Amino acid sequence: MLSLKRALVAACVAGSILFVPTAVFAGTSSGQGAQKQALVDKPVSYCNGLAGGTVTDHSFATLNLDGAGNVTTVVHLQKVNPNDTYYVWTYGEGCYPYLYDGTITTNGQGNGNLSTLWSNPGITAGYVFIYDTAYADSLPNADWLQSPVVPLR
Numbered sequence: 001m002l003s004l005k006r007a008l009v010a011a012c013v014a015g016s017i018l019f020v021p022t023a024v025f026a027g028t029s030s031g032q033g034a035q036k037q038a039l040v041d042k043p044v045s046y047c048n049g050l051a052g053g054t055v056t057d058h059s060f061a062t063l064n065l066d067g068a069g070n071v072t073t074v075v076h077l078q079k080v081n082p083n084d085t086y087y088v089w090t091y092g093e094g095c096y097p098y099l100y101d102g103t104i105t106t107n108g109q110g111n112g113n114l115s116t117l118w119s120n121p122g123i124t125a126g127y128v129f130i131y132d133t134a135y136a137d138s139l140p141n142a143d144w145l146q147s148p149v150v151p152l153r
Contacts, residue, residue, distance in 0.1 A: 034064035035150040043146050045129065047095035050146050059145060061128040063090070065152035069120040073101050075113065075128060081143050082110040084132045092123035093149055125151045
């Protein structure tokens with residue numbers, strides 16, 4: 001019986017070594033497909049890019065252009081201000097067009113999500129700009145985040 005247990009353990013170990021999960025990344029190195037980008041916290045924002053700020057390791061935006069010209073914007077906020085409302089905008093390159101995606105109200109841990117589908121807005125590059133209620137009211141404790149400009153192909 002002991003040798004049967006050893007054989008089963010050996011088979012399980014061998015099976016787990018052969019099954020190695022692989023990561024599948026959205027988009028390609030050439031910029032095709034969904035482009036998942038880490039958000040930058042409190043950047044100096046420009047219409048064609050951004051400077052400064054801190055790249056987050058917890059919040060991201062994904063922009064995707066499908067074959068019909070529709071753009072999907074997905075935003076995931078994590079570890080931002082808890083129980084706060086964030087306003088989400090998708091901008092085309094050069095600040096136009098700008099599309100109001102909606103709001104994310106974060107939970108008690110500062111997490112929240114939003115997904116928006118835009119029917120053929122005519123953009124080939126874009127970024128996401130997100131700000132909280134304090135930013136909208138020009139208060140000193142404001143929070144804002146932005147993704148880099150990404151090509152949409």
